[in-house]
Amino acid sequence: INTWDYNKITINRWVVAFIVGVLTGSIAAFIDFCVEKGSELKYESIKKSVEDCVNDDCMYYPILIWIGYNTVCVLIAAVLVAFVEPCAAGSGIPQIKCYLNGVKVPRVVRIKTLVAKVVGVIGAVVGGLAVGKEGPMIHSGAVVAAGVSQGRSTSIGIDFKIFDYFRTDQEKRDFVSGGAAAGVAAAFGAPVGGMLFSLEEGASFWNQGLTWRIFFSAIISTFTLNVWRSYIKGTPWQLSSPGLINFGRFDEMSYQIWEIGIFALMGCIGGLFGALFIVINQKLTLYRGRYMYGRVVQVCEVVGVAIITAVAGYISIYVNNDCKPVTENLDELQVQFFCKDGHDSATTNLFFDTPESSVRRLFHEQPGSFEAVTLACYTILYFFLALWTYGLSVPSGLFIPSLLIGAGWGRLIGIGFQAFPSMQADPGKYALIGAAAQLGGIVRMTVSLTVIIMEATGNISLGFCIMITLICAKWMGDFVGSRLGCEHGIYDMHIHLASVPLVDWEPHVLTATLPARKVMSHPVTVFRTKEVVWRIVDKLKKEIHNGFPVVDDYDPDNPQPTGPDHETFGKFRGLILRHQLIVLLKRKVWLQNPDYERLEQTLTLADFRDNYPRYPPIHHIAISPIEGEYTVNLEPFMNKAPYTVSESASFPRIFRLFRGLGLRHLVVINGDSEVLGMVTRKDLARYRVKSKDGKLKMKELLMSHGMVKS
């Protein structure tokens, strides 16, 4: 290898990071533009019809327009998700978490998913559902990164023949980390938070170069979005809109020492509501999975929720006839609705705008802008709408709804404190803390969430309060959640429902004494160094594993138990992967092939990489009966020195190998280098710890071979 080749790869990594940042930022700008325009169109037309009808007494008419608009938009989103790409549903964060954790989730980073996601999220937000566009940005960024880094799209059949040295799991995952970070950065204007999100969810160990590139993607993405938005606003290069959601400036905010106690308490409330949210949503998801799996049913449910959302908004405006005189404020969409002439409905500020604007209003409007009753109704209503909406077959982010709910009750608390004028309570500050608490209680992220909120507020000295709030929210949420039967954050809850073997952060202390021989899967399928073709084909068809030990001294027809507990599977020589075997079979690399010498020498890394990541399944490989009797020599192709552990290695030791090195399979051997079993991610995820009667108990889960290959 010469200096130039080496530098080229290094430079190309940066080029990919740059392109990923630019594209992600541009997608965010596109979504933002469409949502803004769509919402404007919708609210303007309703406003117009209200103004026409307020005198003509035809107030049933605006609600029909409202419902019609919502239905059409949401229908597009729902049909795209249900019929084109089910993977695009929800925020995509659970899937990206799995992907970064090292679990392969099928179809999650395809270009079709991206299109469905982008168009779908525009439909869902414009359709007035209780969803945000921020979560889906993370997924979108990840897809962009996966596509760009491979230099081709198999779905649309384009191959630019560039970046082909990035076509491995490891490299692709690294780039996807950068894409996810770019997505977060664009969503919240938080490049550091985005980088931390990727690290928190994925990167197994800190790698300076990789982190630096992830951060680069993130900062480029924020910059690109900023440029686009300044341009759209007509003030190019002013660069004042770094993220999709902007919390506005919190410069003037200060706090007293005793307020920290209140913030902690609010954190606890957020944790409590968050745990409730998760538990109810879990029940709902289970119910949906059991009874509502038809595509048409799913689309109908989405449309139903859209109609209910519109009706609920309309009724709220009607009931809470909270009117105030018309002001000169041009920022607001002022609609008269049921108010007397010269007055506008204050409730419209909440129901009659994009959720992002509502959040900003709750943070920044003057004290007295909202009546307590309006706010209370709104918060409760939105809580249940968001609950119902998350899990529907539409792309939907959960950040904004959580922030809205939290800002709602936070501001209520602030209004309560205004009864004591000496406190000089600013409702906006309490709205911010409430929003942080509620979001923390629902998603249970730690470092990255703190930094995201710090960056979105642009105020470092508030960081301390936000952190205290989030710590309390997480603790309270975990505590209440474990009592109610779901101790995880909402994303992890959905991951667990899908039976994905996600590996935790740390091994639990209780597992300290669990030896490898208890953890491993057993018996295990092995291949001999010189293996018969039909046996390979047969085993590959029967097994879903991706890695197989290669051994000597093993007779598959007559396995020899050697100990009281365990049979062994021959002397360990190496590890071979499913896709390697498939390529060997496809290329007919058997010893009986007259061309064998040439084949063995010319088969390069590129041949194995060529079909990445979509290797043909084994039943697409045609093997004639005569070929079935031939022999494949696995020795030149296998990994001769994979990671192994001894049978007495403890669970934490194995755990750290998987987590720290991103392993997928680990061979367990005895003191004589004989294969005893295999450990996969599924085996690690099998043990969960429960607290019962003050004692910790370990529980072994039975896991289905769900949607995921280990």
Place this chain on the structure above:
Amino acid sequence: INTWDYNKITINRWVVAFIVGVLTGSIAAFIDFCVEKGSELKYESIKKSVEDCVNDDCMYYPILIWIGYNTVCVLIAAVLVAFVEPCAAGSGIPQIKCYLNGVKVPRVVRIKTLVAKVVGVIGAVVGGLAVGKEGPMIHSGAVVAAGVSQGRSTSIGIDFKIFDYFRTDQEKRDFVSGGAAAGVAAAFGAPVGGMLFSLEEGASFWNQGLTWRIFFSAIISTFTLNVWRSYIKGTPWQLSSPGLINFGRFDEMSYQIWEIGIFALMGCIGGLFGALFIVINQKLTLYRGRYMYGRVVQVCEVVGVAIITAVAGYISIYVNNDCKPVTENLDELQVQFFCKDGHDSATTNLFFDTPESSVRRLFHEQPGSFEAVTLACYTILYFFLALWTYGLSVPSGLFIPSLLIGAGWGRLIGIGFQAFPSMQADPGKYALIGAAAQLGGIVRMTVSLTVIIMEATGNISLGFCIMITLICAKWMGDFVGSRLGCEHGIYDMHIHLASVPLVDWEPHVLTATLPARKVMSHPVTVFRTKEVVWRIVDKLKKEIHNGFPVVDDYDPDNPQPTGPDHETFGKFRGLILRHQLIVLLKRKVWLQNPDYERLEQTLTLADFRDNYPRYPPIHHIAISPIEGEYTVNLEPFMNKAPYTVSESASFPRIFRLFRGLGLRHLVVINGDSEVLGMVTRKDLARYRVKSKDGKLKMKELLMSHGMVKS
């Protein structure tokens, strides 16, 4: 283990993190207070003598006061370092980097070091040396964390008998990460940057709980310092001074798209100057190590530099007679010096203040406050002073001098651009970019430095420019540095000079084909499962290693070569550590001991932990000749399933084990589980890659058994 014990340990981890944050923040506040008061006293008295002398024609008198003041302060610092604790010299960042990387550096986290560091840095800064107080804060935070987490100080003989379950290398290192982060957070008001610093330098793989606690320490430390400083300023709870160095507000700053090119160019200049700085400093350090190792010589050099600094400042003020009319600005110390009545010397703004204030001046003073010539002289002078000062026997930070140099030439560039009025160039902005470039060129940190500067400026949209600048600075610095013979940042350069086996971030591509059998150390000292006492004592005395394989079927008197290249050392059974052997010998746990059964059963983890980290050296263990013939059974105490690799495992694979899992020793075995050799950190650090004539070459270094135990 019951729930309560488990929770208690978890809670105590947070308690320690909290205490570490509070103490680190308080130490920072203490240093800051003393430096401020000390400098005030010094400059006020000089100012007074100038005012007295300007008419009496005795201008030699102020310079004598100046020199006297500097000499006394610096003498205290130098004597503390040279005679009390040499470990307190410099910024301490190289030592902390090593510590976090997993290398044991003796005496670096002792309380004596802390005292020398704190008092020393006050002396050095008040003494007018070209040093900052920020770097030493990182070291101080680390010492605080090491002390608090162990619940005792062996140096001053206090043991609170708490936190004794934290007395292991791993736990202690985790807390030290938090302490270092708290130090950075206090120094720059950058909690996120501090956390990233710790992660970048140390934590082997991302652990959510640990990162969350590190961040907690950092944010508590910023908060504490903020409270103290607000209190000292007389405005308690206003909380506007989060860090020791405050860059001031950069709210109004905006930039044009083409300016990014200029920033990149400035980054390159910073990289160039940085590389020069490092190379000259390297030569100087080598010279010092060779000719100036006497303690008295070291103290004299420090005093010499202090005097020269004072004289240089005085001469500069005399030569650059840059006068301006007296203003009403009370923030500034206005001194007449050699100006005519009613005028003040502008040069005093730079030479006659703490370096932190000078940095802020260069960032924020109005255009036209400094003359180009003054600035140029100042920058060049400060460059050489800083160069000479870093490496002296005083505690000294390099961040502030680097920022000052960069801000100097950056502002010069800005002044140059003012010749084109259409550019509306703000010299302060260029000063900031120059400062970032220079600092990046010297320390070559990446993510953490970007975030630290972003937090210190409090402006997210400047983040993009700063990152571009730092990327260019690092690339240019690495490039020019490798041509000049030192491709590392200043800290790594000092680490390499000390021959510390620091493990890099990534294995180089060239090492991909290097097998374990080439990397490992060989032959290796092994012990048999039942080993004779005198052989243990003998080997421990002769060897400096800390881990030894335990084997069967090995005859030390007659080692058996089995292959053409390698002898083997018996069948591998486990690994035993030096300190375990020492405890076993000290407790007389041999089979011939009549009490053996009881001893073996009662020897608990606590007994091994009791002396941590200062186990008695082997020659302090008294073994009688009769005892020497006894046998120790190592089997119950050894680690039965340590990490091992096969002889054909590649270098990158071994590398990732060390880096990802923080290993210190790895046993290399063959296919029959026989020990072939050991890999330690030193073996990993032995291979360096050089680029020569467009080809990359690998170089094997010979490393001395320097200051460090592997």
